[in-house]
Each structure stands twice: as structure tokens, then as C-alpha cells.
Amino acid sequence: MTTKKTTLKSVFLTGLLVLVPLAITLWVLGLIIGTMDQTLLLLPRSWQPERVLGFRLPGLGAVLTLAFIFVVGLLTQNFVGQKLVGWWELIVARIPVVGPIYTSVKQVSDTLLSSSGNAFRKALLIEYPRKGSYTIGFLTGIPGGDVVNHLKEEHVSVYVPTTPNPTSGFFLMVPKSEVIELDMTVDAALKYIVSMGVVAPPANQPAPERRTPVEPPL
Structure with missing residues (x-):
């Protein structure tokens, strides 16, 4: 009986592992397409496809929005457009x-x-939010303006995203000597953050014995 319960549980979890990523992906796509469809409301009422066609066509707003972006990009690539x-x-x-x-x-x-652009081109490891605790951040540049006059040593600008939503986070100015550049792509680092550490990228080489400071973009 125990073996049967274990088997049923295993089958159920396997089904979840297959369906959950698919469901979340479809949900996100639905949100994006639904949001882009709302752009049709910006058109005059008499021009809206629903009134012209006589029925609502889901996804039409997304297609027209992408087409509009493409046309604008095409036009602005020539001298007159610029x-x-x-x-x-x-x-x-x-x-x-x-x-x-x-x-x-x-x-x-x-x-x-x-x-x-140089933003988000490098994944970094920094000691944050306290000593002995580390997190992943992204290099966004170097401090500028009057801020530089108040920093005692060379710093780099780092964006530390939150998990599982990386669109919010913290902007930090960290001493260059305390930043470690990771041998990891930005995409891999984002997956690591969004998955809350579950999807860990494979290590390409042994951990360095000494910290390797990052070189900021020029």
C-alpha cells in the first residue's frame, strides 16, 4: 500500500513539473497579449477593429502593436527619420x-x-545585505556627478534584483575591490534569481581563492 501511495505521489508530482511551467508561461503570455490588446482603445472609436470587423479578435492588438514598433524602427533608421x-x-x-x-x-x-549599451552585461557577486551574506547583482556602470566626490575609493554601480520578481530591486554603489565578476551569463543569473536558487547554473571552473574585482565599462 505504501509503495502504491509513493507511486501515485511520484506520478502526480511529475505531472505538476510538466504542467506548472507551461501554465505559468501561458499565463504570462496572456497578460502580455492582453495588455498589448488594450492599445486598441487608444484609437478613435470608429477605427477600432471590433467596430470595423463586427467581432473581437483576441491578439490583434498585440500584432498591430508589434507591427507599429517595427515600422517606427524601420523609418527611424534612415536620415529623414532620425x-x-x-x-x-x-x-x-x-x-x-x-x-x-x-x-x-x-x-x-x-x-x-x-x-x-553596457548595462546588465555582467553578473556580479557582492556581500549584501550583511557581512557573510552574498547575493547576485548586475553591473550598471560607474557612479557619476557629485557622488564621486564623496566616495573614498573607486566604486561601481550595481543593481540587485529581488526574487522572484527581478523588475524591482535595489541600486547600490559598491567598492570595486569588493565586487566579484561571475563566470555566468546574465540570462543564467536571472534564472538563478527568479527560481530562488533552485535552478543553479553549472560551475565552469573551481571557485577562485582570491576575489577578482570587476572592471567597469568605459
Whole structure:
């Protein structure tokens, strides 16, 4: 009887292991597609596909949004498109309140999304939140502005994400000598964080005896 219960439990857990990742993936995709579908509400009521077609087509908003992004990217790659974007940014930057917000968001998006950006290119190991306790963070650059004048030694900027939601986290300025660069891709580090340490990447080499400081991007 015990063996039978163990077998049933094993079969049930195996089914969960197969279905849970699939269910979560479909749920996340549903949220993304549903959110993108809401962009259709920005169109004038007479232009909305539901009124034109006479029925609602799930996912149409996502397709149109992706197509719009692609077209904008295609147009702004040429000289005329770049000039138009430059004029638009110049106008928006001069609008009170809106300008500083737009400029800040653009700087962050350029850093994160640009192929030449340096953000999140390195996974780091830092001693945080207390001595003897370590966590994984990502190199985002080096401190700048007046902050540098108040730091006694060279520091690097580190983003420490929370788990299981890495979109929130903490921004830290850590002494360069106390940061260890991991032999791990950013994707592998994110999986490690999101899984709360369950999905650990394989070690490529033995742990170093001494700390290896990270070289910040220039």
C-alpha cells in the first residue's frame, strides 16, 4: 500500500513539473497579449477593429502593436527619420515637467535596450545585505556627478534584483575591490534569481581563492 501511495505521489508530482511551467508561461503570455490588446482603445472609436470587423479578435492588438514598433524602427533608421526624431525630442525636452521625465526615461531605455549599451552585461557577486551574506547583482556602470566626490575609493554601480520578481530591486554603489565578476551569463543569473536558487547554473571552473574585482565599462 505504501509503495502504491509513493507511486501515485511520484506520478502526480511529475505531472505538476510538466504542467506548472507551461501554465505559468501561458499565463504570462496572456497578460502580455492582453495588455498589448488594450492599445486598441487608444484609437478613435470608429477605427477600432471590433467596430470595423463586427467581432473581437483576441491578439490583434498585440500584432498591430508589434507591427507599429517595427515600422517606427524601420523609418527611424534612415536620415529623414532620425532628423524627425531629433526634432521631436528637442520639442519634448523643452516642455516643463514632461521634458525631464522623458529625458530620464530615454536615457535608461537607451542604456538597457541599445546594442552598444553596457548595462546588465555582467553578473556580479557582492556581500549584501550583511557581512557573510552574498547575493547576485548586475553591473550598471560607474557612479557619476557629485557622488564621486564623496566616495573614498573607486566604486561601481550595481543593481540587485529581488526574487522572484527581478523588475524591482535595489541600486547600490559598491567598492570595486569588493565586487566579484561571475563566470555566468546574465540570462543564467536571472534564472538563478527568479527560481530562488533552485535552478543553479553549472560551475565552469573551481571557485577562485582570491576575489577578482570587476572592471567597469568605459
